[in-house]
Amino acid sequence: MTEAREGELSPWNLLATPGEIRAASYLVGSHARQYRLIVDVLAARQEVSLTGVGHDELTELIRARLPEETAAELIGELNLSDRLASLVSWGTCEAWQDRATTEEEFLRNRYRYQLTEAGAALNQAVRAIEEDLGAGSTAVLLAPAVLADRLQAALDALAGERIEDASREFSVVETTLEAMAREANQWQSRMAAALGGVPDQTRITRLLETILAYVDAWGAGVDAWSGRITACLPGLREIGPETWRALTLQRLGAEINTETVTRATTHLAGIVAVLERWFSGELPQATRLRRQMRDAVTPVLRGHRALLAVGGTVSRAAELARLAEAVAGAEDDAEAWRVFASGTGLYSARHLALEAPEVPGVPSVWKAPPVPVSKRLRSQGRRSLSGRAPRVVDRSRARALARAAAAHDQATLREAEHRLVSRSGTHLSDWSALTAEETRLFLDLLTSARESEGTGTTADGRCTMKLIPVHPPRSAVCRTEEGRLVLADALVEFTS
Numbered sequence: 070m071t072e073a074r075e076g077e078l079s080p081w082n083l084l085a086t087p088g089e090i091r092a093a094s095y096l097v098g099s100h101a102r103q104y105r106l107i108v109d110v111l112a113a114r115q116e117v118s119l120t121g122v123g124h125d126e127l128t129e130l131i132r133a134r135l136p137e138e139t140a141a142e143l144i145g146e147l148n149l150s151d152r153l154a155s156l157v158s159w160g161t162c163e164a165w166q167d168r169a170t171t172e173e174e175f176l177r178n179r180y181r182y183q184l185t186e187a188g189a190a191l192n193q194a195v196r197a198i199e200e201d202l203g204a205g206s207t208a209v210l211l212a213p214a215v216l217a218d219r220l221q222a223a224l225d226a227l228a229g230e231r232i233e234d235a236s237r238e239f240s241v242v243e244t245t246l247e248a249m250a251r252e253a254n255q256w257q258s259r260m261a262a263a264l265g266g267v268p269d270q271t272r273i274t275r276l277l278e279t280i281l282a283y284v285d286a287w288g289a290g291v292d293a294w295s296g297r298i299t300a301c302l303p304g305l306r307e308i309g310p311e312t313w314r315a316l317t318l319q320r321l322g323a324e325i326n327t328e329t330v331t332r333a334t335t336h337l338a339g340i341v342a343v344l345e346r347w348f349s350g351e352l353p354q355a356t357r358l359r360r361q362m363r364d365a366v367t368p369v370l371r372g373h374r375a376l377l378a379v380g381g382t383v384s385r386a387a388e389l390a391r392l393a394e395a396v397a398g399a400e401d402d403a404e405a406w407r408v409f410a411s412g413t414g415l416y417s418a419r420h421l422a423l424e425a426p427e428v429p430g431v432p433s434v435w436k437a438p439p440v441p442v443s444k445r446l447r448s449q450g451r452r453s454l455s456g457r458a459p460r461v462v463d464r465s466r467a468r469a470l471a472r473a474a475a476a477h478d479q480a481t482l483r484e485a486e487h488r489l490v491s492r493s494g495t496h497l498s499d500w501s502a503l504t505a506e507e508t509r510l511f512l513d514l515l516t517s518a519r520e521s522e523g524t525g526t527t528a529d530g531r532c533t534m535k536l537i538p539v540h541p542p543r544s545a546v547c548r549t550e551e552g553r554l555v556l557a558d559a560l561v562e563f564t565s
Contacts, residue, residue, distance in 0.1 A: 092187035121181035161188035213294035497545035
């Protein structure tokens with residue numbers, strides 16, 4: 070099907086789905102830098118002025134943002150009047166004209182400009198995307214505790230028929246839930262970006278920062294406060310439609326139209342459903358997020374091991390530095406070239422050790438017929454390289470040390486496997502602290518168990534771990550030398 074021409078109706082035009090946002094047109098195109106500079110200046114000015122920015126004042130503010138040595142040239146190329154007219158036509162800015170009281174003011178551009186609501190929201194969204202996403206808002210650190218306290222306070226206020234107090238408490242709950250959802254979305258986005266592709270140092274660092282931010286802002290708080298939040302849900306479910314409507318009217322006022330009240334009431338009552346999805350049920354969203362973070366621990370460890378495994382073998386920086394020092398210390402260019410050729414093996418191609426005379430009219434070796442070489446010359450002729458033959462590097466000691474290290478690692482792994490198997494028949498919540506080797510082995514088994522419906526096996530097949538879920542579901546905290554792991558509690562059975 071060919072695309073519909075502009076102005077013609079198509080089935081897509083008739084759908085009640087969101088379409089283009091003309092206010093965002095300034096973000097693309099060849100003049101995007103100029104438009105974004107203007108929008109950014111107007112956004113910054115909104116913090117100190119509620120009456121817009123005049124054309125002349127805007128020119129000076131833009132000039133202050135530009136390099137001093139090229140500001141005049143850039144301002145001339147900017148064509149500010151045309152750029153502002155485009156922003157106004159797209160709905161990114163709005164403009165109005167002041168009254169002129171003098172002839173001089175009448176001749177000057179008296180328009181004032183200000184960002185529309187759409188333009189201001191787009192600028193904030195773009196700035197948030199471009200900023201380096203590090204640790205989230207500190208408000209999320211207290212989110213679970215705030216939810217538990219405010220929900221209980223709201224129920225107490227409703228029991229005492231204090232509608233105004235209850236409305237304020239629900240307002241705090243609503244904004245806290247939005248902050249939690251926004252932060253969780255950022256964690257998941259950062260984690261997905263870090264887990265994709267080859268594990269380099271940047272990705273592993275980003276993933277580690279995301280996991281630590283989750284542990285600090287969420288991991289301990291949700292486990293500590295989920296019980297109190299869940300205990301408030303039965304009381305929230307008993308709130309009737311009339312009470313929700315009264316809470317809405319407390320916010321909007323009694324003179325608002327019926328449709329707006331109904332829509333706002335439905336949104337406010339939906340807080341209960343959001344709380345249930347996040348904290349209640351067999352597999353709430355908080356538990357799902359915790360499992361996602363838990364599953365990201367193994368890729369972090371594997372990525373660290375991968376970087377350590379290739380360290381010193383992929384990079385030849387040390388050897389190149391030594392070669393550079395030798396070349397720099399050569400007496401002349403000829404000696405420097407000889408050192409460089411020796412170090413890199415950059416020799417010219419030599420098929421024979423015989424010097425071919427340069428005779429005019431004689432064809433090259435590529436076109437000439439083959440030259441017979443006697444057996445004696447082949448067996449006793451001159452060597453292609455002068456000097457003594459290089460000695461083979463003796464790496465026997467290094468191999469012995471490597472074998473000893475491998476044997477030690479294997480013994481340590483077997484000992485950790487024995488200690489881990491001794492925990493068979495116990496719950497994760499009853500485990501004592503794990504050593505580094507036990508943690509590595511347990512994480513490998515846990516990853517394999519998740520991929521095999523509860524039963525994991527080591528790579529060599531020596532050890533098998535089976536996880537039996539407990540009812541009702543609860544959390545378990547496993548302590549390691551590097552921190553804590555929060556897992557779903559289960560009965561663990563090992564076989565070896």
